[in-house]
Amino acid sequence: MPAIRPIDPDGDSRVEHKTAVLNGNTYHFLYGVPPGGTFHATVFLIHGWPDLSMGWRYQIPMLLDMGFRVVAPDMLGYGGTDAPKSPPEPISTYGLKRASDDIAALAKHIGAKQIVLGGHDWGGSVVWRAAAWYPDLITHVFSVCTPYTPPHRKYFSLEQLVAGELPQFQYQIHLASGEVEKAVKDEASIRAFLKGLYGAKGPNGELAFDPEKGILVENLFKIGESRLLNGKMLDYYVREFSRHGIHPTLNWYRTRRANWEDDLALLDKKVIKIPVLFIQATYDNVLKPEMAKNMDALLPNLTRGEVPATHWALTQKPDETNAIIKKWLVNQGFGTRSSL
Template sequence: MPTQPIDPVSDPRIAHKTARLDGYTYHYLHAEPRTGYSHTVFLIHGWPDLSLGWRYQIPMLVDMGFRVVAPDMMGYGGTDAPKVPPNSISLYGLKRASDDIAALAKEVGASRIILGGHDWGGFVVWRAAQWYPDLVSHVFSVCTPYTPPHDKFFSTEDLVNGPLPQFAYQLHLASGEVEKNVKDEQSIRQFLKGIYGARGPAGEVAFDPEKGVLVENLGTIGESKILNGKVLDYYVKEYCKHGIHPTLNWYRQRRTNWEEDQALLDKKVIKQPVLFIQATYDSVLKPEMSKSMDSLIPNLTRGEVAATHWALTQKPEEVNQVIRQWLDSQGLGKSKSAL
């Protein structure tokens, strides 16, 4: 029987909670089995997503006996969105996200966590596993390959002009131009539909990896197959709280991330058991980007799904099966001792 995704409006399987972490309020989804849980799984979303992006995975994990915690990350939904300036852009960085995950784990009483991520959340979980190896017992990432800390700084422009031309969209997202056109309920709705694969009547798209958001096409965009109905309504409502601007701060702190990474140069090898799930049709995080991961992750399991970047909701049963099989292979689940 297919997994029934979390209903954004009212679902008895989850609770919407908040926690004050290091001076800022985080909203998170919390779910656990009625009969008690074996381990705690944290799920970290990316852009432009929310904790509800894991709506198909949360029920599966609970059915397996796990407690699940899925926060809205800094700048998103029910979590605070501090302005930059006067605040530091590092609030939207990988180190701060890792620190806040550790603080939230303490808040919910979890001394060890299994950590899963997608998109930016994938980048976060790699670093959190390095910053907090005693907290993070296992790691899985959907779409996002591991990129180790590097002693030399490479700007986004360096990547675009070199090995990753498909990262040019990040320059557009960081430029400040997107929020000039995506700024009210209607434009946010069209933007979200377009990013999640909807097209216009003549096949117009809203996003091009080598250009960014094609704002001139937003007005023509139709319905998305993977973000629609009450889920789309929920996303629009949540994105209207802060606007799109703070979520784009994640693309404005590459140098800050690199500076903080310097403390991890001797921790490039990820020692925890890892699952990496490749989406074979991801136009940005392409399969070839993950080729060198094996040398830095001794305990790596690979899986793949025939999906675009939005594998979590486009091919949820396939993604869930890969995660489930890996967790089983690690001896985790209902009958195991609690973490």
Template sequence: MPLQPIDPKLDSRVEHRSAVLNGCTYHYLYGLPPGRQFKATVFLIHGWPDLSLGWRYQIPLLLDMGFRVVAPDLMGFGGTDAPKAPPNPINLYGYKRASDDISELANQLGAQKIILGGHDWYGILGRKLTLYRHPELVSHVFSICTPYTAPHEDYISTEKLAQGPFPQLAYQIHLASGEVEKIVNSEQSIRQFLKGLYGAKGPNGEYAFDPKKGVLAENLPTIGESKLLNGETLDYYVKEYSRHGIHSTLNWYRTRKLNWEEDLALLDKKIITAPCLFIQATYDSVLTPGMAKGMDQKLPNLTRGEVAATHWALTQKPEEVNAIIKKWLQRQGFDNRSSL
């Protein structure tokens, strides 16, 4: 019998918790396996525009395997604080600050080591945390869709990347521009936006999102139902995004130069020796398979997996994703006898 995803309303397998991390309050999902004895702690980091519940198909697998699971809403998302920047510094939405906050949450939960999983661009956080704290905290890393990019000495703007090798990253320019929050500014527009980002189309095949352009405002009113985000789960997402609006989540796309500046301290730490798993979604229109070439040189303990899915592999092909994660964890020695 396949594992049932976490119910957004009420599910006995997880608790909705909060913690103050370096001055900001975070919401996170917390789950213990049957018997409440766990072999290791897994942190799950969601992407954009997602929430901790984006891991709703993977959390049951990990609990069933005997892991403790912690899945936070990142800064600006869902039940976590969304400080305005300005007047607050934009580095609240940077990778180093996020790494510090994840580390602090692990400390508060008494986890001396964690396994860290990430999806979308926020899969980068798993690798960043290993660079900032490895091997003290992160023992293993797995990432869905997100290839590894080592810290580099020269700054490359999003505009330059989009004009050059990666035109599919031009959407990030639109997300950072301040224009999207003018479009997505009500509960109804948030609903249409989320449906569109999760694959729904209009009656004539209209898309709500184009990687080379961004959010297509003119198409949002026509968007129909999504197969990947609907029903009570969609209602939950709309409610959570309505807490702060979408502006705070877009701050993550305004920190590229800041992240580069903070990464300059890591130029001598480009190689990650911790065991890593990378799962490629073969039909991802943004994080394309070509972007993952050459990763093995910087990740000597890399295992690769692949699913025939779009960017939303976690919910589109959960059984396939789960099977790869499970097999990898078992190969790392996390069977019924192991502990960490």
């Protein structure tokens, strides 16, 4: 069993569920301060797909114990946060620039002049770009699984990436196609989908997800129980994903050109000089270790860590992941609450 007690989705005294209107959309976020109410810095935690703020349920208690104030939003399209329709809203609403702007707005809302920013999966992509867009706000960045990729002058489509060095990104074409939401459309199919994406298999080893194919719709209702997402936590996820359906969360996969267009303003900001931590998941079959080989030149203050986990390192190996994050934060001078 993990050494730390995760946040309880049915109510937990360590966090509050709050909302704020950020750039016109209402966000839901988890908000926690250490016992006694004093804190020495603020950490924002940004989730990926298909996840929620509750995906950080093992990291939030550790950070609170270290004396941090912790903020974990449901990102646009997810859970208790708004899911604007696109169209009529431009698809860039679900892009990395807009997410960065909303993080900055949330920091202003809670009165944080500077933040430490952590991300996983799509959240990792967000935090790297947010560091470039808001260098005065963000003092440190950590990313779990998601390597840093700099802005490019030339546009590369998903199809070009798949045909080149990243065949395992084929699934993103399927997720962007509009086909997935035709099959994942009610509570029962959302439940099966979530179990499958969090590692559950069918009786004969059937999978719900293949990096080079996408969602294996024909297997969804063969899927058994997941060790990573089950019980009342699975119930919580099913409720939260049933609010808007799966479609708006898939809009993130429709933003490649919009993100590239925004990135053109960052071509002179490819180097991120602040302290950064990258945690590789050894067995991630999409964000593979070789993708992170060449980051050092662009990240002069890079620290690397690795956990023997699949993509869901935050919940599969929480003690190991937390230990790496905690050691790095201590080395950055944050210390622990007991030593303040």
